[in-house]
Amino acid sequence: MDAVTEKQLDKHWNTFLGKVPPIIDSVKQLSPSYFQHYTQARDDVLQDNPDGLSLAMKELIFVIIDIWRENPSGGKNHIEAALRAGVTLQQIREAMVMILLCNGMVTYGRIGDELFQHALKIQGESE
Incomplete structure (x- = not known):
């Protein structure tokens, strides 16, 4: 290197x-x-760019991309990073519903639900 x-x-x-x-x-x-x-x-x-996306939103976008690309391990990494960066469970819920609206139940069912359940588990452990 x-x-x-x-x-x-x-x-x-x-x-x-x-x-x-x-x-x-x-x-x-x-x-x-x-x-x-x-x-x-x-x-x-x-x-971090002053007029750009926050780190939390960037990580949430990575989650959405990982769902679309059917990448559960990457999605779990980014769910964890998004929560650490300040994404709320409600923001994750809204992103998951957007996946349902745009790409249907099959895509959500393959990866999205697993990632949402992972977020719920993390939130439960952090409270």
């Missing part, structure tokens, strides 16, 4: 997701260069 160290890149993941997901560790082993560029691009997107 160039001027950016692996430790600095891992810090990004730990900051936003609380861990380096196993798939990201695998990508790091597969192609350290791709891992570096992917992480830096992700870091650029998640930076």
